[in-house]
Amino acid sequence: xxxxMEEAVLLFLLLVIYTPDAQGTRYSPPGKPELTRCRSPEKxxxxxxxxxGSDGGLPTTHALYYRKENSDTIYECSDYHTAGENSCFFNKxxxxxxxxxxxxxxxxxxxGSTFSDPVDIDVVYIVKPNPPEKVTVTVMExxxxxxxxxxxxxxxxxxxxSGWITLIYxxxxxxxxxxxxEMHLAGQxxxxxxxxxxxxxxxxxxxxxxPDHGFWSEWSSTSHIEIPDYLHREKxxxxxxxxxxxxxFLILTWSLHMSSHRSLKHCILPPVPGPKIKGFDKQLLKNxxxxxxxxxxxxxxxxxxxxxxxxxxxxxxLEVYVPQEQEVLLEESKDLHDSCLKFEGSTSDNDxxxxxxxxxxxxxxxxxxxxxxxxQTDQEDSTTEAEAQGQQKDWDQDTLMYANGDILSPxxxxxRVKTWPSVFSPLPQYTLSLPDQTxxxxxxxxxxxxxxxxxxxxxxxxxTHLGNNDNETLGPGSWEICLSNRQPYSHIPQMQTCxxxxxxxxxxxxxxxxxxxxxxxxxxxxxxxxxxxVQRFDEEDxxxxxxxxxxxxxxxxxPQMLQQEDYSKVxxxxxxxxxxxxxxxxxxxxxxxxxxxxxxxxxxxxxxxDEMAQPASGYVDxxxxxxxxxx
Amino acid sequence: MLGxxxxxxxxxxxxxxxxxxxxxTSIGAAxxxxxxxxxxxxxxLANLFDRVIQxxxxxxxxxxxxxxxxxxxxxxxxxxxxxxxxxxxxSTILTPNGKENAQRMAREELTEVILxxxxxxxxxxxxxxxxxxxxxxxxxxxxxxxxxxxxxxxxLRKGVEKVADKMQMLGIISNSVxxxxxxxxxxxxxxxxxxxxRDYDLLYCFRRDSNKxxxxxxxxxxxxVPEHGC
Numbered sequence: 001x002x003x004x005m006e007e008a009v010l011l012f013l014l015l016v017i018y019t020p021d022a023q024g025t026r027y028s029p030p031g032k033p034e035l036t037r038c039r040s041p042e043k044x045x046x047x048x049x050x051x052x053g054s055d056g057g058l059p060t061t062h063a064l065y066y067r068k069e070n071s072d073t074i075y076e077c078s079d080y081h082t083a084g085e086n087s088c089f090f091n092k093x094x095x096x097x098x099x100x101x102x103x104x105x106x107x108x109x110x111x112g113s114t115f116s117d118p119v120d121i122d123v124v125y126i127v128k129p130n131p132p133e134k135v136t137v138t139v140m141e142x143x144x145x146x147x148x149x150x151x152x153x154x155x156x157x158x159x160x161x162s163g164w165i166t167l168i169y170x171x172x173x174x175x176x177x178x179x180x181x182e183m184h185l186a187g188q189x190x191x192x193x194x195x196x197x198x199x200x201x202x203x204x205x206x207x208x209x210x211p212d213h214g215f216w217s218e219w220s221s222t223s224h225i226e227i228p229d230y231l232h233r234e235k236x237x238x239x240x241x242x243x244x245x246x247x248x249f250l251i252l253t254w255s256l257h258m259s260s261h262r263s264l265k266h267c268i269l270p271p272v273p274g275p276k277i278k279g280f281d282k283q284l285l286k287n288x289x290x291x292x293x294x295x296x297x298x299x300x301x302x303x304x305x306x307x308x309x310x311x312x313x314x315x316x317x318l319e320v321y322v323p324q325e326q327e328v329l330l331e332e333s334k335d336l337h338d339s340c341l342k343f344e345g346s347t348s349d350n351d352x353x354x355x356x357x358x359x360x361x362x363x364x365x366x367x368x369x370x371x372x373x374x375x376q377t378d379q380e381d382s383t384t385e386a387e388a389q390g391q392q393k394d395w396d397q398d399t400l401m402y403a404n405g406d407i408l409s410p411x412x413x414x415x416r417v418k419t420w421p422s423v424f425s426p427l428p429q430y431t432l433s434l435p436d437q438t439x440x441x442x443x444x445x446x447x448x449x450x451x452x453x454x455x456x457x458x459x460x461x462x463x464t465h466l467g468n469n470d471n472e473t474l475g476p477g478s479w480e481i482c483l484s485n486r487q488p489y490s491h492i493p494q495m496q497t498c499x500x501x502x503x504x505x506x507x508x509x510x511x512x513x514x515x516x517x518x519x520x521x522x523x524x525x526x527x528x529x530x531x532x533x534v535q536r537f538d539e540e541d542x543x544x545x546x547x548x549x550x551x552x553x554x555x556x557x558x559p560q561m562l563q564q565e566d567y568s569k570v571x572x573x574x575x576x577x578x579x580x581x582x583x584x585x586x587x588x589x590x591x592x593x594x595x596x597x598x599x600x601x602x603x604x605x606x607x608x609x610d611e612m613a614q615p616a617s618g619y620v621d622x623x624x625x626x627x628x629x630x631x
Numbered sequence: 632m633l634g635x636x637x638x639x640x641x642x643x644x645x646x647x648x649x650x651x652x653x654x655x656t657s658i659g660a661a662x663x664x665x666x667x668x669x670x671x672x673x674x675x676l677a678n679l680f681d682r683v684i685q686x687x688x689x690x691x692x693x694x695x696x697x698x699x700x701x702x703x704x705x706x707x708x709x710x711x712x713x714x715x716x717x718x719x720x721x722s723t724i725l726t727p728n729g730k731e732n733a734q735r736m737a738r739e740e741l742t743e744v745i746l747x748x749x750x751x752x753x754x755x756x757x758x759x760x761x762x763x764x765x766x767x768x769x770x771x772x773x774x775x776x777x778x779x780x781x782x783x784x785x786x787l788r789k790g791v792e793k794v795a796d797k798m799q800m801l802g803i804i805s806n807s808v809x810x811x812x813x814x815x816x817x818x819x820x821x822x823x824x825x826x827x828x829r830d831y832d833l834l835y836c837f838r839r840d841s842n843k844x845x846x847x848x849x850x851x852x853x854x855x856v857p858e859h860g861c
Contacts, residue, residue, distance in 0.1 A: 096728040098839050163853030164730045
């Protein structure tokens, strides 16, 4: 017990002893004060504030000393109280503008004094004015639209009237409850209008100012203003809403009405017309049996027995038919035929879509094009020709022969060509009733005639590459033309002689090679306008041409011209066994191998190997030679 | 007919030219009329003052920019001991250092002070620009600013001279203002002083002097033509 008491007393004594030491014995000179800032409100006086350091345990006093530029006199601050504690106020007499002040604060206590770091200031650059005064905000109206007019005055201390200070102003606006202010820079003016207002709200407005080179003042006290409600301004909005809702209502009722009558769908999405072919069963197509299809598509009365309009046939045409050995091709390209035939059948139906012919055959394209309402323009013809030519993969393009266009003189050929469409007009009449496939193919082929001479080899294999006269080998640059035997024109016995045709780049006419399987040559009819129609083919590979005007019979025999009338005269046959026809009065001539003579005669290529190079002095409009079937 | 057509556009061109030429001659090159003679477009004194004040404000802005650049790149510490001993070569010119002093000063005196200041800075700024152009420490931007500053001093002086002439013409100030202040009289006898001035000191001094010029011009304007912006 006694020990405990003694310890407690000892502890207490220790405490008493040591605590005063912690406070009292550590006296030191004051800590270093620091000049925090100096400001001038109007560029005529200024104030400096400092922060004292530690006082070192002893009462410390602070003093501010300054020195002006280019002077060694040290002045002490004369006013420590006006601006509050730890401040020095420089009055007007002590303030010089554009003069550098070197200011130091000294803290001193009994133990010593400590100098602060000196600060250089020029009053011009430390100006921070007071906030603008007498801020007034009023609501004004411009054409029934309200706006705020804010006006203020510069702080009374800043002398802007004499031009000593120039102030620029800035104000900010916000709706009551908003977080963000809308800032507006007002420049030197003391009036400002704010337009973007919401009716029925309370706005807060504040203004502040700044000299040219200085600091922004504090914001003025907030001015509150309430905008009255402007319902009339929003009338237009209500009208808009009403109209919009009425519109929506109308649409809803209409759609309901429509849907109830199940005609909405028809209104918006009219049904797509399906293909319609007279007497054609769509199911056949879907079944994909081409034979049945062919049978269906074949027209019985094709070709028409009576020529409808001779007058329409302004051009003659060569009917090319399938040679025997080309029948394989026939089989292969049945689809083309089908498409061609289909195309025929569909011309009568407005609704049906156009069957697109296979692209790899020349005439199939033309087939499609030619069927175009039975009408074609010149341009179309030439374009189809061009297309067909371009698409000719199988055929050597150089050897491609056209009934018109490139080969012949454009004018004449185009003239011819024009008439051709009319050839097709009666086409729809006859459809598919050929007894056998071949003839149907012929028909199709004939349909496929547009401007070109030949039908693609598919349907008729009319154009084939023939290498040699003997129709055996197809060499490059030779075409085989088979004249098809058509009923109305078949003056020629049932023989299809496809004559081999050699084509050249400057070819005029392709010679016709003989075909083995005569299917009956439809003879071209003769036109009074100096056309020649091929009457027949001989077994000797002769083209018997007949002028249109006089309906002579043919005579067999040699590749002669039969006519005295002017018709296409054969200029000659060139080396590639091409029959060059020329529009002139023809004479009977002898051998086709004779070179071109001015007297018109048509040489038919007897033997294809004969080189009958005929200079092409003129040209023959192949259109004249090749007649299109009139259906 | 063709000749007539061709001549029409020519006539038209001439007409257009006349119209425009007349407009052109009426604008631009009109001199400030010493007398109020007809056909001479005279600018009002307030207008003239506004122009020179704007010019001086721009000049001060450029000098401020250059000074800040220098301070930022060449003098890391702002409060250097020894700055007080800086001596601008224009310190010999007596300038009012306060509002009362400036307002107490007569208009002629104030105008003359402005002109003296502007005259004193013409050559130093030119040399400063030359030094900057050859010194690769400074980028082109600063060099261009220095050149612009030097040009502006020259232009401003001419402007202020015009203002003084106008004021004299209007009888606002007496004719004691001499605009032919010789530059040599302004410099200290030892003209090598401003050669030795460092670039930074030069910029500091010029910044201050341009501020003075701007302020004095404003005081003059608000004293003489206080209608707008005072």
